[in-house]
Amino acid sequence: MTKRLVVVSGKGGAGKTTCAVAVSLLMNKKMDVELVDADVEEPNSNLFVKASLNSRTVYRKIPLLSSEICNGCGVCVELCAYNAIVLVKERPLIFTDLCHSCGGCSSLCPQEAISEIDSEYGEIASSEKGDISFREGRIHVGKIQSPLLIRELLGENVRCDLQIVDAPPGTACNTVQALYDADFALIVVEPTPFGMSDFALIEDLVRQMGIPCAVVINKDEGVSSSLYSLCNERKIPIIGSIPFDHILAAKYSVGDLRGYIEEGGSVHYEPVVDMVEKLMSLESSDD
Amino acid sequence: MIDTIAVISGKGGTGKSSLTRAFFELQNGAYAADCDVDGANLFIGIDHTVIDSEDFIAGFDYSINPDLCTQCGRCVELCRFNAIDNFTINSFLCEGCNVCYYACPVDAVNKIDKKCGVIHHAKSTTGSFVYGRLGTGEENSGKMVTRVRELAKAGAEASGASLLILDGPPGVGCPVIAAVTATTGVVIVTEPTCSGISDMKRAVELVLRMHIKISIVINRSDINTDLCNQIERYVLEKGLFFAGRIGYSPLFNKAQRNRCAVTGFTDSSAAREVKDVWSAVCRDLLDNKK
Numbered sequence: 269m270t271k272r273l274v275v276v277s278g279k280g281g282a283g284k285t286t287c288a289v290a291v292s293l294l295m296n297k298k299m300d301v302e303l304v305d306a307d308v309e310e311p312n313s314n315l316f317v318k319a320s321l322n323s324r325t326v327y328r329k330i331p332l333l334s335s336e337i338c339n340g341c342g343v344c345v346e347l348c349a350y351n352a353i354v355l356v357k358e359r360p361l362i363f364t365d366l367c368h369s370c371g372g373c374s375s376l377c378p379q380e381a382i383s384e385i386d387s388e389y390g391e392i393a394s395s396e397k398g399d400i401s402f403r404e405g406r407i408h409v410g411k412i413q414s415p416l417l418i419r420e421l422l423g424e425n426v427r428c429d430l431q432i433v434d435a436p437p438g439t440a441c442n443t444v445q446a447l448y449d450a451d452f453a454l455i456v457v458e459p460t461p462f463g464m465s466d467f468a469l470i471e472d473l474v475r476q477m478g479i480p481c482a483v484v485i486n487k488d489e490g491v492s493s494s495l496y497s498l499c500n501e502r503k504i505p506i507i508g509s510i511p512f513d514h515i516l517a518a519k520y521s522v523g524d525l526r527g528y529i530e531e532g533g534s535v536h537y538e539p540v541v542d543m544v545e546k547l548m549s550l551e552s553s554d555d
Numbered sequence: 556m557i558d559t560i561a562v563i564s565g566k567g568g569t570g571k572s573s574l575t576r577a578f579f580e581l582q583n584g585a586y587a588a589d590c591d592v593d594g595a596n597l598f599i600g601i602d603h604t605v606i607d608s609e610d611f612i613a614g615f616d617y618s619i620n621p622d623l624c625t626q627c628g629r630c631v632e633l634c635r636f637n638a639i640d641n642f643t644i645n646s647f648l649c650e651g652c653n654v655c656y657y658a659c660p661v662d663a664v665n666k667i668d669k670k671c672g673v674i675h676h677a678k679s680t681t682g683s684f685v686y687g688r689l690g691t692g693e694e695n696s697g698k699m700v701t702r703v704r705e706l707a708k709a710g711a712e713a714s715g716a717s718l719l720i721l722d723g724p725p726g727v728g729c730p731v732i733a734a735v736t737a738t739t740g741v742v743i744v745t746e747p748t749c750s751g752i753s754d755m756k757r758a759v760e761l762v763l764r765m766h767i768k769i770s771i772v773i774n775r776s777d778i779n780t781d782l783c784n785q786i787e788r789y790v791l792e793k794g795l796f797f798a799g800r801i802g803y804s805p806l807f808n809k810a811q812r813n814r815c816a817v818t819g820f821t822d823s824s825a826a827r828e829v830k831d832v833w834s835a836v837c838r839d840l841l842d843n844k845k
Contacts, residue, residue: 278594280567280725285750309726310565310757312750349614349653370652371635409760412697412729415650419636437567437725440593440689440696444647461811462572462596469594473691477647489808521748521779 270302271548272431274450276474278466280437282458283486283510288434289316289525290537291454291544296400298541299429299550305404306446307436308390308417316525319402323393326405327386328369328416331362337381344373344382369416390417392424401428418445430550439469447474452548453481454540455504459492467495471502482547484508484540505547508540557711558739558841559704559719561590563762565754567725569744570774572596573807573817575722577829578836580681580816586716588707589686590700590734591724592672593693598686602814603679611674611687611702613695614651615666617644623663630655630664651694671695674703676710681816685710697729704734718841727761735761740768740840742798746775747782755786759793769795770836776800798835801828 275288285307292303305313314321331344331353340358352366353373362373364387374382389411395402405421407414414436422433422445435446447453453474457467467483474481483499485492488509499506510516519528529537544550562575572589575597579587589597619630619642631639634655638648644655656664672689687703689696704721711719721738724730735741741762745755755771762769771790776783783800790797804825810817818826 279596280594282568309728309731310750310754312566312753315749315753343657347653347657349651368650368652369635370650370654371633372652372654372657375633376654376657407728409727409757410732410764412732414726414728438591438593438696439691440730441650441694442726442728443593444692448647458568460808461599465596465599466594469691476692517748517775517778520750521782523749 270426270428270431271451271550272433272449273452273454273544273548274433274435274447275454275456276435276443276447276470277437277456278439278470279458279463282463283456285312285316285434286520286525287454287456287484287486288432289313290529290533291541292400292432293526293529294534294537294541295430295432295544298545302401302403302426302428302431303434304421304431305434306418306421307434308405308407308414308421309436311404311406313434314402314404315523317400317402318523319395319398319400321393322396323391325388326390326392326417326420328389328413329371329384330364330367330369330387331373331382332385333360333362334381334383335359337379339379341378344377347372347376365412368413389413392421415441415445418442422446422449439473443473447477447479450479452544453479454544455481455483456486457483457495458487459485459489459495464495471504480547482507482543484510486510487512505543507543508536510536557708557716557719559708559721559737560740560742560836560840561721561723561735561738562742562744563723563731563735563758564725564744565727565758566745566751569746569751570807571744572600572722573810574744574772574774574829575720576600577816577818578720578833580818581830581833582718582720584717585682585720586707586711586714586718587682587684587720587722588703589684589722590703590730591722592687592689592696592699592703592730595686595688597684597722598677600811600814601679601681601684603677605675605677607676609674610670611672611699612668613671613698614669616646616669617649617656617664617666619644620663620665623661625661627660629658629660633658647692672699674706683710683714697733700724700730700733727757731761735765735767738767740770742770742772742836744772744774745786747773747779747786752782752786759795768840770798770839771795772798772832773800775803777802796839798839799828799832801825801832
């Protein structure tokens, strides 16, 4: 059974991608890992993994009205929760950009006047070869159906021991989709007032969803006492602390996380990898 | 109509909220709003008093009445989000599409208005501002951003504010589109990293499609000078406006902890650079418009 670890943070720029990539590369030495970049609005993991990718276009269903069958009853307008259909001169006008592809109008039209057609809205790319399996979703700029693409990306069957998901920022629908079905959540926290506020939100979401979690402190400048007391109070283990490091920032800027890890950076992430293995009982999966 | 500037970045954590906080301080008589409703931070950086709060109601909470449900399976069959399991609705998967409600032949699905979050109106010595806080895991973040932006605009106009400054969400999706809509201009804050550049380009593509003017700012410019030069060349090629570079400074974190703007550290290079960037942004987006 593949287990899924989702790396979240609430706040953007806290270090999700760095952590997800570093943990994936190190964990991949011990077991079969697939890294999935589910930050479909701004996917960045492959800037660091540098896998050569095969991409395919993904489509969603959008409604198509047969105006000769439509009698202008307005049922579709009433039921569309996304205001994607309005009645103009007793005929529905469909704004497909607002459509969430729920299929309601086509399946519930009393006249059966609405069918569905495929509409392109993003890409899913997979690594062809290389030392680690990798996949990413990338939504077309201007499309709003990110949760749908994340669901599509994470719904695909995979063969690996551990799937590590680089989640989108925030605590709304995109993040919920990325967290759904997670076996474990790794929360990356930047110990600043902004980072702490967003940590409280993501921790709340992870708890509501019933997902066990642990914290990694990133850009730790030794001023995280409030974070320690909060984690202590909520009984969340802190399994790593990555110091603020100008060398890492420079390596990160050019996409050279592999170099950073090889040249000593692994010392910060190895304890995280060991703890994740224990907390997710990954050793026992080989038995 | 009041001018509105939105601050976005594509990539999270490039310094949107810290810069918005500073711009708010620098612009006399400004009004502000935090449009990052599922990770609001601006209010943390400003000592303020909440003067009014309102619930944000959007969409519905659905439930199936087991006394009426005949378990015919019509809802399960039609729900595209796999949100109905064993004739119970999973609120994390439900996208509020209404289909089960209208499809049920025996009207066993109930829906009630859903409170998705709270919108606060605040005042501070810097100025008045509005911020939304979406409930964790809730839907409708785009709608909430639109509501926050509209309330802020009404508040700004009623109070005779000089400018409305919006702290935007990360990404290029629904909440960003909602934040940027109907603004005078957009500031995109990037950083000289491969991911900062990749995300900036997607944000630029989005805003250009919406035919809105863009000023680019590089934050933490000393991480990588070569990449800063690369960003400036890109800005030129695209015909955008380059508002300047801001170097890395620990004073940004200190400002957060002190709940002040970084411009409060008056003799610092951070304060000077932020001031220069803001003058450039105003010159480009406000003075030269149309």
